[in-house]
Amino acid sequence: MKLNFRKERRRFRRVVAARVMGRALATAVTAPLMLAAAAVPGAGPAAADTSADTLYIAENGNGRLVSVPAAGGTPTAVASGLNDHRPYGVAHSGTTLYVAEKGSHAIISVPMSGGTPTPLNIPGLVDPVGITASDTTLFIIESTGDVVSVPASGGIPTTLASGLPNPQGIAVSGSTLYITGNAAGGIVTSLPTSGGTPTTVATGLPNPAGIAVSGTTLYVAGSIDNVTGSTGTVVSLPTIGGPPITLATVNVPVGIAVSGTTLYITESSGNVVSLPTMGGAPTTIATGLSGPAGIAV
Numbered sequence: 001m002k003l004n005f006r007k008e009r010r011r012f013r014r015v016v017a018a019r020v021m022g023r024a025l026a027t028a029v030t031a032p033l034m035l036a037a038a039a040v041p042g043a044g045p046a047a048a049d050t051s052a053d054t055l056y057i058a059e060n061g062n063g064r065l066v067s068v069p070a071a072g073g074t075p076t077a078v079a080s081g082l083n084d085h086r087p088y089g090v091a092h093s094g095t096t097l098y099v100a101e102k103g104s105h106a107i108i109s110v111p112m113s114g115g116t117p118t119p120l121n122i123p124g125l126v127d128p129v130g131i132t133a134s135d136t137t138l139f140i141i142e143s144t145g146d147v148v149s150v151p152a153s154g155g156i157p158t159t160l161a162s163g164l165p166n167p168q169g170i171a172v173s174g175s176t177l178y179i180t181g182n183a184a185g186g187i188v189t190s191l192p193t194s195g196g197t198p199t200t201v202a203t204g205l206p207n208p209a210g211i212a213v214s215g216t217t218l219y220v221a222g223s224i225d226n227v228t229g230s231t232g233t234v235v236s237l238p239t240i241g242g243p244p245i246t247l248a249t250v251n252v253p254v255g256i257a258v259s260g261t262t263l264y265i266t267e268s269s270g271n272v273v274s275l276p277t278m279g280g281a282p283t284t285i286a287t288g289l290s291g292p293a294g295i296a297v
Helices: 002-039
Strands: 054-059 064-069 076-079 087-093 096-101 106-111 128-134 137-142 147-151 158-161 167-173 176-181 187-192 199-202 208-214 217-223 232-238 245-250 253-259 262-267 272-276 283-286 292-296
Touching: 054 087, 054 253, 054 283, 064 087, 064 283, 076 106, 087 137, 096 128, 096 292, 106 128, 137 167, 158 187, 167 217, 176 208, 176 217, 187 208, 199 217, 208 262, 217 253, 232 253, 245 262, 245 272, 262 292
Parallel strands: 087 128, 087 292, 128 167, 167 208, 208 253, 253 292
Antiparallel strands: 054 064, 054 292, 064 076, 087 096, 096 106, 128 137, 137 147, 147 158, 167 176, 176 187, 187 199, 208 217, 217 232, 232 245, 253 262, 262 272, 272 283
């Protein structure tokens, strides 16, 4: 009996040891696999949808700022009463919209939720036509050819560059501004946000107006002939310069914005259309606007 008891005790110890070793090996194998999965880009919860929800558009024809669902729908007034001031460019920072008013030589702030337009105290502006924002700084182009920066709360503007040929649209990415010029054959220039000498990125574009940037790609909207009111094009090109690629033909485009893989374009005929960033057939998402110009996502 004693011999059998000893044998059974030794066998029990071997079984327990084997189980412990098995668990240790399983943990050693699983841990690297878990670490590898955590290191894979995109592993874990699905990335948030970054597509646009709402578009904000300046109506140059009747002095309104309106919102439109990015999926399409009826425009809703965010602010009105800008009839005599010719609202043109639109930008946003946080929950505030900023409108460049050509007629009043001013920048107007409006809550995204709607409310009373409030002029910012920015002395010395002359005919602002385009605006973009980065964090708490506004970047403004004037028809005189100047590019200036100013705090989003207002203040004395800082001149970043002068002498640009008939600037029309402006976009910002990181520490670089991109500006269209509807002169000298139609150009796009880049400029450090701190100021400096403009660098030519592209020439020969047809009356470029609106411009948007995403990553290393610029998107430019321009009409083929502003005088006759004929059609226009949307093109893409690298931020470092290169041959433009035509993405679509549209009806005299003015403003352009980008969100994810979708472009949003205002047409002077009164429409807003969307377009894949890779090109394709435009989709009408709003109609009946009066002189839609700048657009922001």
